[in-house]
Amino acid sequence: xxxxxxxxxxxxxxxxxxxxxxxxxxxxxxxxxxxxxxxxxxxxxxxxxxxxxxxxxxxxxxxxxxxxxxxxxxxxxxxxxxxxxxxxxxxxxxxxxxxxxxxxxxxxxxxxxxxxxxxxxxxxxx
Amino acid sequence: xxxxxxxxxxxxxxxxxxxxxxxxxxxxxxxxxxxxxxxxxxxxxxxxxxxxxxxxxxxxxxxxxxxxxxxxxxxxxxxxxxxxxxxxxxxxxxxxxxxxxxxxxxxxxxxxxxxxxxxxxxxxxx
Numbered sequence: 114x115x116x117x118x119x120x121x122x123x124x125x126x127x128x129x130x131x132x133x134x135x136x137x138x139x140x141x142x143x144x145x146x147x148x149x150x151x152x153x154x155x156x157x158x159x160x161x162x163x164x165x166x167x168x169x170x171x172x173x174x175x176x177x178x179x180x181x182x183x184x185x186x187x188x189x190x191x192x193x194x195x196x197x198x199x200x201x202x203x204x205x206x207x208x209x210x211x212x213x214x215x216x217x218x219x220x221x222x223x224x225x226x227x228x229x230x231x232x233x234x235x236x237x238x239x
Numbered sequence: 240x241x242x243x244x245x246x247x248x249x250x251x252x253x254x255x256x257x258x259x260x261x262x263x264x265x266x267x268x269x270x271x272x273x274x275x276x277x278x279x280x281x282x283x284x285x286x287x288x289x290x291x292x293x294x295x296x297x298x299x300x301x302x303x304x305x306x307x308x309x310x311x312x313x314x315x316x317x318x319x320x321x322x323x324x325x326x327x328x329x330x331x332x333x334x335x336x337x338x339x340x341x342x343x344x345x346x347x348x349x350x351x352x353x354x355x356x357x358x359x360x361x362x363x364x365x
Contacts (some may be wrong), residue, residue, distance in 0.1 A: 143314040153311070183360045185279070187351040188269040190316060192340050194358050210358045212338055214318050231358070232320050232336045233352040234309045 171201035277363035327360035
C-alpha cells in the first residue's frame, strides 16, 4: 500500500469520527480544500472550520470512503485520482471523481490540494 | 490569464508544431507523462521520446487545445483541471478530462505530472 493511500484511509476515518486534530495533521499550512465548486477554504484554520460546518450539515452522519485509487508520483509531488464515495443519513450516496495533490515535506506526505469534486469545479462557470 | 494557462497554451502550440525543445522547457526533470492509462514516461528524455512517437502515431497531424480550465493553487503547487480536446486527421475528435500538476521552481511554473486522461487511469485495473 502506498503511504498516501494509508494517509487517506486515516483521514476518512478521522472525518467520520470528527477527529479534526488528527485530520488537520495531514494538511500543509497553505492547503486548499474545495468545499464546493467555486468555494474554497484556504489554510489549516479555514479548512478545519469548513470540516466542522460540513459535519453539522450532514447531521454528524457523514461517511467517506474510497472505491478505487491511482497515485501518480513525481519527486516530492503526487497526484491522487480516486473514486470517493460520500454518504450520510440525510443524503443519497454520491460518487465523486476526486483529485488530491500531496507534497512530501520533511519526509512526510501532506495534502496541499483537496478537491473531491474533480472536474465538477469547471461547471461553476458553465 | 494565470501564468500556467499561458504555459499550457505555449505547450499545445509546441506539440502541434513538433517543437519538442520548447515543449520540454516546461517540464520538471522528474516529470511524469501518462502516455496512455497504465503506461507512463518518466523524466525529460522519456517524455520527449514519447512525444516523438505520439507525433508519428498521429501522422504529424495532432492538434491539442483546451476548452475550459480551472487552476487550484497552493503555495508552489498547482492542480489544473482541464477539458482537453485532442484531434488528428486519422482519429475522431476526443475530449479528455485532464489533470495536470505544476510546481513553481526558481520562480517558474513547470509541469511535474501530465495526465491528460484524468480518471481514465483508474480503468486500467477495471
